[in-house]
Amino acid sequence: MAEVGYAHFxxxxVAKRIGYSIGTIYNVFGSLDLLVVAVNSRTVGLWAATARARLNEAGANRIAALVEGYFDFAERNQNLWMAIYDHHMPEGETFSSDYVEQLGELIGIVETEIVGLLPQLGSGEAGTLTRSLLATVHGHCxxxxxxxxxxxxxxxxxxxxxxxVREALAAASGNVPP
Amino acid sequence: MAEVGYAHFxxxxVAKRIGYSIGTIYNVFGSLDLLVVAVNSRTVGLWAATARARLNEAGANRIAALVEGYFDFAERNQNLWMAIYDHHMPEGETFSSDYVEQLGELIGIVETEIVGLLPQLGSGEAGTLTRSLLATVHGHCxxxxxxxxxxxxxxxxxxxxxxxVREALAAASGNVPP
DNA sequence: CCAAAGAATTGAACATTGTTCAATAAAATA
DNA sequence: TATTTTATTGAACAATGTTCAATTCTTTGG
Structure with a gap:
């Protein structure tokens, strides 16, 4: 995936490269869709780990570190990162629990920072703001x-x-009754 | 495309449905990639037309009309809209001029509104802000x-x-020396 | 240590796809 | 009408996802 991208995955x-036959791939993953989901879940896991690492070596501006980390990860792993969004569940299928778990961890990392910055926010508000900021950065990326x-x-x-992101955070800190 | 989506396009x-043979498709478009580009250019054109129509029947809040129009178009034409972003140019290829033209029109519509709202902005700033707001809405969508x-x-x-979007506009209107 | 049951692996077979290109049909031109 | 140009065709090829009976490997029970 990292080499050829989603379109040519x-x-x-895969079978050839890992030294197994095509049949084994299907026995293990069930379908190409589910194989892609497995790859993407792993990618989100790597992504979360990268974000955590960035925060550990971040200076005072932890939000900037997260935004930079987002762009860096996407740029350095273009094919892997884009595959997350190039792939769509077949109609009616739901997200795999593994994927949801990894995504939850990534979002949790960001949410912790938001809550640390704006402790006045209710937890629902903080959650919505976190996802909205991620969407904002995602669009730019x-x-x-x-x-x-x-x-x-x-x-x-x-x-x-x-x-x-800064504008949204400033607005959120101003709009909440102290 | 509207029926089956990018993955199954x-x-x-297409040849079967328009009553031509597969060879003719390739003579006209050259490759599947270029056929998709043609479809996507048309979609962006429809999108721009929809945005314009929305503004014509909009009340005082024209920005809200644009945001609503964005979501409505994407939701009502999910497969068409997603195909714009599911498809990637083969490495090294550039955007088709038709596509660039349609996209320019769509962005022009939004930029006109931004400039109307914030005439203090320099044209470079207005352009960057327009694209940034589009990215923001795109991410949420x-x-x-x-x-x-x-x-x-x-x-x-x-x-x-x-x-x-409102926060960004408020910040932009406050940050510019009058 | 062996035989039988269970699990894992294989790859041929099929349906579909993108793509090419010599052959054919249609249209335009002289 | 004869000739040239243009448009259209579909068979042929390589590659893909998917299935599944046959095969190999592993484990188990005596």
Whole structure:
């Protein structure tokens, strides 16, 4: 996946590279979809670990460290990261519990920082704000990677994304009765 | 594409449905990639037209109309809209000029509103802010459609996205020397 | 240590796909 | 009408996801 990307990811090629036959892949994972889900769950796990590492060596500005970490991870693991969003569950299927777990950990890391910064927030509000900030950074990251920003003359997506996050945090800290 | 989505979109099926042979498709479009690009360019064109229509029947809050229009278009044309982002140019290829043109129109519509709201902004700043707001809404829309928000208990993605946009606009109007 | 039961692995077989390209049909031109 | 240009075809090829009876390996019970 890291080498060829989602579009050219193939169960047969995986089998070849790990020295098993195509049949074994299907016995273990059940379908290409589920194999991709397994890969993506692992990627989210790596992502969470990277975020944690970034926070450990972060200075005073931990939010900036998270935003930078987001962009860095996506850029350095483009194919893996994009595969998370290129893949869609077949209609009616639900997220695998493994995936949900890894994603929960990643979001928990961010939420802890938000709560640390804005302890006045109720837990529901903090949760919604966390997911909204992740969505904000996600959007900027997508446009940075797929060339939409470059095409339109936005040269520093990270800086812009961080600005949006700061504004949202400032607004949240001001809007809450003390 | 609207029916089966990007993952199951097939040149052969297109040929069958329009009553031509597979060879003709390839003579006209050159490859599946370019056929998808043609479909996506058309989708962006529809999208721009929808946004314009929304503004025409909008009340005082034109920004809210744009955000609502964004979500509505994506939700009502899920497969078409997602295909825009599911498809990636093969390494080294550039955007088709048709696609760039349609996208430019869509962004122009939004930028006009931003400039109307914040005429103090320099044109470079207005451009960057426009793209950043689009990225913000895009991120919220992706999470709304792919189920990430629902999975995590965010129930009103539109409202949250609009809140982020409002905060960014408020910050921009305050930060610029009058 | 061996034989039988269980588990893991295989790869041929099938349906579909993207892609190519010589052959054919249709249209335009002289 | 004869010729050239353009458009269209679909068989052929390589590659893919998926299935499943046959095979190999492992474990177990005596």
């Amino acid at each position: 193939s169960a047969r090629e 997508v446009f940075a990677l797929n060339g939409t920003f470059a095409l339109l003359g936005v040269h520093d997506p990270r800086h812009v994304a961080l600005a949006r | 097939s040149a052969r099926e 992706v999470f709304a459609l792919n189920g990430t928000f629902a999975l995590l208990g965010v129930h009103d993605p539109r409202h949250v996205a609009l809140a982020r």
